[in-house]
Amino acid sequence: MPELPEITAHAERLAADYTGATLSAFRALHLTALKTFDPNPRDTHGLALTRTGHRGKYLTMTFGEDMTYVVHLMQGGRLRSDPKRAKKPRGGMARWEFEDGGALLLTEAGTEHKAGVWLVRGETEGVDPLTDLGPDANTVTRDQLAEILQQENSRIHGFLRRQGHVAGIGRLLANEILHTAKVSPFAMSTKLADDEIDRLHAAMQSVIAASIEHERTLDDIGKSADRPNNVHHRVGFACPVCDDEIRSVEYRRYTVAYCPTCQTGGKVLADNTTSKFLK
């Protein structure tokens, strides 16, 4: 799933290509695509794209003064230029058509149809779907993070991925941030020592900043396996820091990847789904 760095860079690409373009029509191409019924998308027709941005893993496109489409790509969604404007594009969920002939198409691979679009008039913060989101992960201060960690006692890998704590972190960033921080993915959130919180905060900043820089070099959101990862998608390879072998604990929908030497005091954790670590 695209995480905060991919969405940040993609919003910048969309801004460069579409700012100022006047919307002629928004079309929902799949019946589950548009999650809101008020305001009516017709109210955005004739308005120019004024800004794009993001909040956590959500992408935002504001037309006119305050009409904002909030887009969630979920696992297989993409938002791309669509010069063909086919009537029934493959995986088509929604399309923004511009007066100059250009268009943006939201597609979603697979059959889950979880990607979605919300239209919000006015302030978006705290309004569905941007409710119950913690601060963006690359904006929290060290002291804020220390407070947030006390909100719930759970294993830090899962804790960081819950968007109500901090927003924008998924499986890849959780693996990479914890490796850079030299914190075990199974450490309990409320039990982290001060120096671990220091390193976790620093790693959140540095890993996300480096990821945004990498994404800015691309033309579109790429595959997570192609990102310059240290542990994610690198199970069985050597740790670039200490040369130990990257290990994993496998869950049904994701893999926790870690370096024993860097993160768990050399301890290899049970790596099958009957593990006591299974949620």
Ligand SMILES: [Zn+2]
């Ligand atoms: Zn290592």
